[in-house]
Amino acid sequence: MPDVRHALMAATARLGERADAELLLLHALQQERSWLFTHADDELAMDVQTAFQQLVARREAGEPVAYLTGRRGFWTLDLEVTPATLIPRPETELLVELALQQLPDRAPVDVVDLGTGSGAIALAIASERPQARVIGTDASVAALAVARRNAQRHHLDNVTFVHGDWLAPLAGQQFDLIVSNPPYIEAADPHLVQGDLRHEPASALASGDDGLDDIRRILVDAHHHLRPGGRLLFEHGWNQGEAVRGLLAQAGYADVFTAQDLELRDRISGGRV
Ligand code: GLN
DSSP: OOBHHHHHHHHHHHHSOHHHHHHHHHHHHTOOTTHHHHHTTOBOOHHHHHHHHHHHHHHHTTOOHHHHHTEEEETTEEEEOOTTSOOOOGGGHHHHHHHHHHSOTTOOOEEEEESOTTTHHHHHHHHHOTTSEEEEEESOHHHHHHHHHHHHHTTOOSEEEEESSTTGGGTTOOEEEEEEOOOOBOTTOGGGGSGGGGGSOGGGTBOSTTSOHHHHHHHHHHHHTEEEEEEEEEEOOTTOHHHHHHHHHHTTOEEEEEEEOTTSOEEEEEEEO
16 A cells, blocks of 8 residues: 555546645545645555545546535635636635625625525635525525525624525615626637536526626626615626726716726626625
C-alpha cells in the first residue's frame, strides 16, 4: 500500500494540480486539510486507496473537483454543492463585498439574491449582517434544497429560499438591495462545451445570443421591487460592462457604475433607483 505522500505525488502527476489531488484524497479519507501535516507517512487503507483512485479517474475524465467532493469554500463558508448548482466562484466574492458596503451594520434591511444556486451570495450576506432579512430565489427546486441545507449547516436563520424565476415569487415586495450572479455567457460561447463548465447546469451559465437575456429582464423587474434609494448589483462578463451600463441607464437607474475584479476586468455593475 502506498503512503499518503506517495499517493498524493502520483495523483498530482496525473492531475497536474496538487490542490485537486489533496482535496480528493481528503474526501476519500473524510478528513480536514490539517490532517495531512501529521499523517504524510500513514499507509492508506485498501478501501481509501480504491475510493481515491476512482475520484482521480473521474477528475481526469473532466468532472469538477467540487462535484466530486460535494463541497466548495465561498467567502467564509464551507458550502455543499451538487451538479444542480453552479460551483461558486471566487470572483463572485466581489459582489458580496460591494453588497456589504451598501448594508449598514445593524439595520433590518431587506435583501434578495436572484438565482441563488447553492445559496452562496445570500448566505455570505446573511452571515455578515445578522439583522438583515435575506431571501434567495431560484427556478431550480433541486438547487433550493442545497441552499436550504447550506443555511442549516451554518445556522443562518435570517435567510429564506423561495422557488421561482427571478423576482416572480416576490410580487408586491420591496427591497433595499437586490443582488444576482445571473447566467451571462453567450449561447454560442465554445467554453460552454469545454472543461468544468460542461458539467454545470446550462441554465446557470448561458443566456441568449449576447448573454444578456436574463440581465435585461432582471434590470427591468428589479426597478419595481426597490425602495427609493435601493440598489441593484449584479455580476456579468468582462466584455459586457459597457452594454450593461447602457441597459441600466435606459431602465432609469441612477449612479450607474461598474467595478473591476482583481484582474482589472469589468465584473460587477449596478445602480440606484
Ligand atoms: N448565486 C450562485 C453563485 O453565485 C449561483 C449563480 C448561478 O447559478 N448563475 O454561485
